[in-house]
Amino acid sequence: MARVVAVSNRVADPRKAAAGGLAVALGETLNATGGLWMGWSGKIVEGAEGGRPGEGELKVQQAGNVTLATLDLSREDHDTYYLGYANRVLWPVFHYRLDLADFNTAYLAGYRRVNQLFARQLLPLLKPDDLVWVHDYHLIPLAAELRKLGCNNRIGFFLHIPLPPPLILAALPGHEWLVGALFAYDVVGFQSEADAQHFSRYVQSEAHAEVVGPDLYRAFGRTVLARSFPIGIDVDEFAALTHGKEARETYETMREQYSKRQLLVGIDRLDYSKGLPHRIRAFQELLASYPESRRSATLIQIASPTREDVDAYMDIRRELEHLCGQINGDYGELDWMPVRYIHRTLARKRLPGLCRAARVALVTPLRDGMNLVAKEYIAAQDPGDPGVLVLSRFAGAAEQLREALLVNPYDTQGTARAIHQALNMPLEERQARHQALLHRIRTHDVHWWRRSFLEALEHVDAAARQRAA
Numbered sequence: 030m031a032r033v034v035a036v037s038n039r040v041a042d043p044r045k046a047a048a049g050g051l052a053v054a055l056g057e058t059l060n061a062t063g064g065l066w067m068g069w070s071g072k073i074v075e076g077a078e079g080g081r082p083g084e085g086e087l088k089v090q091q092a093g094n095v096t097l098a099t100l101d102l103s104r105e106d107h108d109t110y111y112l113g114y115a116n117r118v119l120w121p122v123f124h125y126r127l128d129l130a131d132f133n134t135a136y137l138a139g140y141r142r143v144n145q146l147f148a149r150q151l152l153p154l155l156k157p158d159d160l161v162w163v164h165d166y167h168l169i170p171l172a173a174e175l176r177k178l179g180c181n182n183r184i185g186f187f188l189h190i191p192l193p194p195p196l197i198l199a200a201l202p203g204h205e206w207l208v209g210a211l212f213a214y215d216v217v218g219f220q221s222e223a224d225a226q227h228f229s230r231y232v233q234s235e236a237h238a239e240v241v242g243p244d245l246y247r248a249f250g251r252t253v254l255a256r257s258f259p260i261g262i263d264v265d266e267f268a269a270l271t272h273g274k275e276a277r278e279t280y281e282t283m284r285e286q287y288s289k290r291q292l293l294v295g296i297d298r299l300d301y302s303k304g305l306p307h308r309i310r311a312f313q314e315l316l317a318s319y320p321e322s323r324r325s326a327t328l329i330q331i332a333s334p335t336r337e338d339v340d341a342y343m344d345i346r347r348e349l350e351h352l353c354g355q356i357n358g359d360y361g362e363l364d365w366m367p368v369r370y371i372h373r374t375l376a377r378k379r380l381p382g383l384c385r386a387a388r389v390a391l392v393t394p395l396r397d398g399m400n401l402v403a404k405e406y407i408a409a410q411d412p413g414d415p416g417v418l419v420l421s422r423f424a425g426a427a428e429q430l431r432e433a434l435l436v437n438p439y440d441t442q443g444t445a446r447a448i449h450q451a452l453n454m455p456l457e458e459r460q461a462r463h464q465a466l467l468h469r470i471r472t473h474d475v476h477w478w479r480r481s482f483l484e485a486l487e488h489v490d491a492a493a494r495q496r497a498a
């Protein structure tokens with residue numbers, strides 16, 4: 030297979046742990062294939078007088094069999110492109126939260142500028158046969174910018190977050206330009222069938238696209254293959270991590286501490302899309318409606334810090350901390366606190382131990398592209414005595430993980446009932462559900478995801494590409 034050149038906002042040394050599904054999945058993918066990974070270094074350089082410095086050099090370094098090419102961003106570019114357009118406009122709109130979007134035109138200008146910068150820096154690194162694989166909402170116009178500079182490589186795009194229905198997308202000023210930019214790619218991948226259908230409906234109704242074959246859309250003088258490629262995890266790697274020293278230590282400590290209690294776990298970035306206040310309210314409802322859970326059910330909620338310069342994230346942190354304080358104040362006893370809230374990132378090596386020790390995992394986002402934690406929880410279980418996954422029907426993962434207990438996170442009482450059912454589920458039923466779920470995440474793991482996307486990109490109709498060139 031040709032060399033893979035991945036481009037994403039966030040890059041990480043694939044040999045080290047990272048929080049955030051994209052970095053985890055891409056690290057695993059590139060570790061397997063080798064190749065080049067380009068993105069933001071995570072560093073912000075201040076200009077001499079607070080303005081924008083000249084374009085920084087690409088820093089190229091070897092990390093195992095992956096070449097990492099990273100770019101610093103100026104303060105202005107970081108604030109407009111990343112905090113602004115990516116996280117104050119695209120993230121809320123694509124997660125159906127128009128109420129949180131801030132349509133500031135300076136953000137769009139920064140977004141376009143950084144995409145142009147990425148294109149200029151990437152082009153000289155490309156060889157003609159490279160398969161270029163661009164990731165996520167930060168870089169939607171990258172292929173269009175590369176094409177303007179004469180790039181004729183096969184370029185694919187994968188959207189890690191949901192694509193909302195056409196009428197929500199249409200509320201985004203400049204939506205025609207943004208979706209039009211997707212047609213500069215050869216293949217566009219989504220997390221779920223629902224997202225792919227939203228794309229199909231949008232391009233036919235708003236862009237008068239023609240359907241010219243299965244999953245093939247023609248508009249703006251180009252043809253694009255658009256379908257769902259649900260992302261997976263490396264099940265074997267995660268299972269191996271579960272048996273590592275740190276995970277075992279964590280597992281044993283948790284089992285010992287909670288031998289007489291029922292442990293529930295939630296592991297998320299502290300993002301408003303993850304539905305954490307709704308989850309705490311459902312847990313509160315469990316304690317209120319099922320008194321036998323008091324002094325017993327304990328929820329460990331890891332809420333790892335994220336995008337803390339964006340107002341909506343400060344607000345959700347305040348709301349969550351208020352709710353955790355309230356529930357502990359109302360129900361806590363000298364020897365038991367219902368919620369243990371931890372505002373830190375849990376080391377990846379410890380995470381499987383916590384998952385394995387927990388009788389129930391609460392993965393209840395209001396909207397989520399996929400949610401890898403749901404899959405990691407399944408991979409970490411002891412098949413002989415597995416825990417139960419309570420999963421939001423609004424996570425991309427719910428399309429695949431039908432044997433989880435699916436809930437509507439807006440329905441507090443319904444979610445509390447499902448948590449109660451999970452805590453009391455007989456062993457045989459737990460085993461049967463887990464077996465089916467494990468089979469599903471094994472057949473659609475991260476290697477399947479990479480292979481199916483890259484095969485689609487490699488085999489995309491050459492004639493259609495030439496007609497378009």
Ligand SMILES: O=P(O)(O)OC[C@H]1O[C@H](O[C@H]2O[C@H](CO)[C@@H](O)[C@H](O)[C@H]2O)[C@H](O)[C@@H](O)[C@@H]1O
Nearest residue numbers: 039049050051165189190260397398399400401
């Ligand atoms: O890079 P950050 O701004 O710190 O945010 C972390 C990542 O969050 C998002 O992850 C998504 O990708 C996961 C893997 O496909 C998926 O399971 C999850 O549902 C998504 O939310 C974001 O899309 C990434 O770009 C960020 O790096």
Ligand SMILES: O=c1ccn([C@@H]2O[C@H](COP(=O)(O)OP(=O)(O)O)[C@@H](O)[C@H]2O)c(=O)[nH]1
Nearest residue numbers: 048049050053298333374375377400401402
């Ligand atoms: O404290 C934490 C929180 C999350 N993660 C990892 O970060 C990823 C989160 O991915 P997910 O798809 O669930 O959501 P995202 O954060 O990408 O929206 C998963 O691999 C988690 O195991 C972690 O290692 N430590």
